[in-house]
Amino acid sequence: MNASSCLRRALGAVALAAASLGAPAVQAADTYTQTRHPIVLVHGMLGFGAIGPVDYFYAVPAALRAGGATVYAPSVSGLESSEARGEQLLAQLRLLKAAHGHTRFNLIGHSHGGPTARYVAAVAPELVASVTTVGAPHQGSAVADGIQALTSGTGTTGLAKTVLEGLAKAIAWISGQPQLPQNGLAALSSLNTRGARAFNGRFPQGAPTQPCGQGPELVNGVRYFSVSGTRVLTNVLDPSDTFLGASSLFFGQEANDGLVGRCSSRWGTVLRDDYAWNHLDEVNMAFGLRGLFASDPVQFYRNQANRLRQLGL
Numbered sequence: 466m467n468a469s470s471c472l473r474r475a476l477g478a479v480a481l482a483a484a485s486l487g488a489p490a491v492q493a494a495d496t497y498t499q500t501r502h503p504i505v506l507v508h509g510m511l512g513f514g515a516i517g518p519v520d521y522f523y524a525v526p527a528a529l530r531a532g533g534a535t536v537y538a539p540s541v542s543g544l545e546s547s548e549a550r551g552e553q554l555l556a557q558l559r560l561l562k563a564a565h566g567h568t569r570f571n572l573i574g575h576s577h578g579g580p581t582a583r584y585v586a587a588v589a590p591e592l593v594a595s596v597t598t599v600g601a602p603h604q605g606s607a608v609a610d611g612i613q614a615l616t617s618g619t620g621t622t623g624l625a626k627t628v629l630e631g632l633a634k635a636i637a638w639i640s641g642q643p644q645l646p647q648n649g650l651a652a653l654s655s656l657n658t659r660g661a662r663a664f665n666g667r668f669p670q671g672a673p674t675q676p677c678g679q680g681p682e683l684v685n686g687v688r689y690f691s692v693s694g695t696r697v698l699t700n701v702l703d704p705s706d707t708f709l710g711a712s713s714l715f716f717g718q719e720a721n722d723g724l725v726g727r728c729s730s731r732w733g734t735v736l737r738d739d740y741a742w743n744h745l746d747e748v749n750m751a752f753g754l755r756g757l758f759a760s761d762p763v764q765f766y767r768n769q770a771n772r773l774r775q776l777g778l
Contacts, residue, residue: 498770499533501778502569502594503561506538507554509576509600509748510652511633513640514540522575523749525766534770537561537570540642541581543633546651547664550577551584553645558585558592569594571773573766575748576600576724577656579691579732580664587668590685594778596671596733597690597769600722600747603665603672604729605658611715613657626650661729677728679735688778689733692765694742695720699756709743722747736769 498504508514508521515538520526526536541553554572561567571594574582579601586593602609616622629649637645654660665672671680671689682688697713698706709723720727724744731738741759745751749762 495532496774497532498529498767498774500535500571500770500773502571503535503537503567504529504571504573504770504773505554505558505582506536507572507574507578507582508538508540508543509574509578510656511543511629511636512576512578513543513636513642514538516636516640521748521750522766523751523753524763525749528763528767529770532767532770540637540640540645542645542647543636544630544647544649544652546648547577547580547584547655549646549648549651550581551588554581555585555589555592558589562592568592569778571595571597571770571778573597573599573769574601576602576744577652579603580655580661583668583670583732586685586687586689587670590670590687593687595688595690595773595776597692598730598732599691600693600725600730600742600744601691601732602656602661602725602729603691603732604726605661606656606725606729607658607715607719607721608712608724609653609656609660610658613653622650671733673731677731679731680733682734688773688776690736690769690772691730691732691734691738692736692740692747692769693725693727693730693738694722694740694744694747695727695738696741696746696756696759697721697723697743699741699743699746699759700754703745703751703754705745705751706743709745740765 506522512521529536539557541550572582579598582596586596616625626649630647633647670684673680713723722744746755
């Protein structure tokens with residue numbers, strides 16, 4: 466090879482390298498949330514899967530899907546017992562399995578969605594890979610105790626039942642699920658301290674081994690995680706803060722998110738129980754409003770999906 470040929474090849478190599486450096490890098494597909502099994506988001510009391518384009522877990526399903534996850538957000542009764550809601554969820558999981566061939570599911574339940582998911586994991590562990598509860602009243606809620614005492618003492622139990630069930634029916638109708646039954650007294654009985662204690666006696670999987678402690682992460686092949694916030698008034702622009710501020714008075718000096726006490730939220734492996742979130746911030750309501758320096762709830766769900774992914778779930 467003569468000197469001229471060597472020079473041409475050398476210049477060609479330099480040009481190719483320069484072109485490569487100047488070319489835009491190929492973006493790898495985002496697989497951060499690509500879990501092995503689908504993620505199922507389970508709403509809480511007076512909740513819904515979605516109302517039009519608005520998800521109960523606001524902006525969460527889209528964020529998880531963007532990272533590769535398969536996500537479902539079914540609707541169950543806004544007001545019912547944990548067992549009744551659990552049976553509704555279980556029926557939908559079995560339909561998803563039959564229709565799409567899924568073998569197991571990662572359940573993420575907010576508020577009353579936590580015990581709902583736990584029920585399914587207890588009675589059908591073969592269908593559940595993991596349960597993550599978010600702001601769930603595993604030991605009951607002081608708010609439910611207070612409402613029960615107040616309505617019983619004033620003779621307004623029937624009125625409260627009518628109002629709550631009317632609201633639940635309206636939400637179910639707006640979200641396209643008018644057929645779902647609503648039972649306010651059953652919901653209250655599940656969410657108060659006495660009802661939660663009885664439920665835990667029947668379905669103890671993942672229960673803390675000591676008061677305000679942690680429980681086993683793995684039970685019957687199902688992994689259990691929990692998370693919650695302990696801030697009530699987080700954003701002056703969020704009208705729901707007013708309601709949560711009032712309901713937090715039932716807790717006295719106990720750290721809480723406005724509806725659930727810190728210790729009551731703990732189940733299985735406790736990921737964190739002191740986020741600067743109130744009960745609705747935990748699902749990114751309302752429309753993403755939260756404290757100025759609070760962690761992003763959507764990123765938490767992405768991180769949890771990635772944790773499940775790393776575990777092969």
